Amino acid sequence: MHIGLVLSQTPGYSETFFNSKIKGLREHGMDVRLYCQGKKDDFNLCPVILSPRVSRNPFFQSWYFLKEVVLLLPHLPAVIRYIKLERKEGTGVLQLFKKTYLNAHLLKAKLDWLHFGFATMALGSETVAKAIEAKMAVSFRGFDIAVYPVKQPDCYRMLWKYLDKGHTISNDLLVLAKKHGLPEDIPIEKITPAIDVNLFKSDSQIVNAKELVFMTTGRLHWKKGFVQTVEALAILKAQGLKFTYKIIGEGPEYERIAFGAYQLGLKNEILFLGKLPHHQVKKELESASIYIQYSIQEGFCNAVLEAQAMGKLCIVSNAEGLSENVLHGKTGWVVPKYKPQLLAETINRVLGLNSEERKTITEYAQKRVKEEFNIEKQQSEFIRFYKTKTPV
Template sequence: MHIALILSQPPGYSETFFKSKIKGLQDAGHQVSLFVYKDDPRFTDCKVLPMPKVHANPIRQFFATLGVIFGLLPYLKRVIRYVKLELKAGRELKQVFKYIYINATILKSDAEWLHFGFATLALQSEHVAKSIDAKMAVSLRGFDIAIYPLKHSGCYDRLWQLVDKVHTISDDLLLCAYNQGLSRNNAVAKITPAISMELFNTGAANKNFKTKPIKILTVGRLFWKKGVIDMLEALSILKKEKIDFEYQIIGEGEQKEEILFAIYQLGLENEVSLLGVKTPREVKELMEISHIYMQYSHSEGFCNAVLEAQAMGLLCIVSDAEGLSENIIDGETGWVVPKRQPRLLAKTLESVIELDDVIKNQFSERAKARVKQEFTLEQQQAKFVEFYN
């Protein structure tokens, strides 16, 4: 079976979700192609086909359009079918020609499945699968289901009518899709993120929670939805309570300046460090010396970093945003705190820090065992093979 995945760009070195999926499908005997809007020659896990670029220079765009037109001539029947479907759906002819250009590479594909890795990527491409006699799948993730539709009401109405199968990474995101019009009769499969147990696997039987200061860690892009400011406000309360801690944040992003100012304004310059981007191995090394992991996001599809932290034996405190409350079992493998309540987060942090080391290790061991049992790459690969079969 030929399965085509559509992403904005090839998976990066740390994006194990897509890379393990591709490997699992290939190992099962399937052909996998990757269609991208931005190519990266370093990615060699499967065949990569760049989508046509839109050029600002009108002369370059003219010649690029001519090239696309000539390239589509052997596929004229598909193009005509696509035009008819688009016009029947009420799109203007000018829009249709634009979408033919954007989707030209896929229109030439012999794939039996088109799987859009994010729901937003399927917009403007809803009729391509039917035009090439393929089935269409789409994945539900945090931003495209929980946030994007807030600004673009009804954006997925056409997609829901045409999609053959939906992949969700959490029950909460699926509920969001139902609330946005997805029929409960649609075929759906839940396949959560997974991690490499070979890399994120602590050799220590028990984590040492006695060392001071308490080391707290967060991994994530410096972006508003990650709730970093709320975490800083909670930590400022801990500082007033004379609790000795160090807080490190791994990641970069557009909110960096605001976060740096908040650190200064809250008087946390000596306690908080922004470490920038780190490799998976460097993340593991920092997790090995940390005690608590925080992910107090406003919105979060699931979060691989929380799985990695649990596998490394950290005590995990997360918000109740989307998939996080499935990632952690509250009161058993970690703690789930309602979002946007820094004082409640501070209270939870303080109570966790004050726990007896025996109880801390019980939480740590339960979390490690659950991740090892339910969130391995091998399980994820098998579920994706089943998804297409």
């Protein structure tokens, strides 16, 4: 079976779900190819086909265009089908030339499945799978369903028309997809993210309250809720609690978060550790008392799975998949978004648990992650995803 996975670029530092998926499919004899706009030098899991180059220089762009025209000649039947489908959808002549060029790398593909890693990646390429006589799949992962359609209403109208099968990482994201027009008759499978449970495991106990360490791993972005987390921690400091808050990750919101911490008097309590490899993330987790993921928007979050696997007490928001990731009162605690005061109260309550109560929570969380969110389970589910027949 030939699988084409479409991403903006080859999987990076935090996208372990794509890397494990590719490895699993290839280990089971499937031919996997990545179709991307850019490739990292260290990526070697499968062949990578780059999208046509785009240049502001008219001369170079004309040359690139003519080159793609020549390369598309052996694939003329697929190109003709694509043109007919696009004309049927009302695509104008100039726009058709542009779309044909931008999708040239896909129109040359011989695939059984063309799978867009995020719903937004399918925009502008909705008819390609049918043109190359492949099935089309799309994944709903978070921003693409929870945020983008709010800014661009009805953006997926054409996608729903040509989609053969969908993949969601949480039930809440599926609800949102249906809210944005996903038809009820399109088959959907939920396959959650997974982690290396053999790497993220620990027998260490929670550190003493006198050495409190809170921790969050994630890109420094507004949707991760760092500002609200810092506000909650400022409340705790005002109550006399002494702690250190470690943030692992980098991103565009560093200055905003750092300045917010400074204004709230937490300059000495917060440590920005930047981006770290997984073995160092694990090392930092060892010292954490409580893991906090108070996101505004979150598809699921591997970092929370890793923290639970390490036996850490986890407090998360109710953003999308987090309430499926952590079971409130059983494997951790779920706090409604935008309520720093409530988050502070929850942290205090968790700190007040006795050792037996902590042990009950962490052991159940570890058991659940090991059984339900391991890489082997995720890989077998993706194999079934492609092998299961879809309605004609």
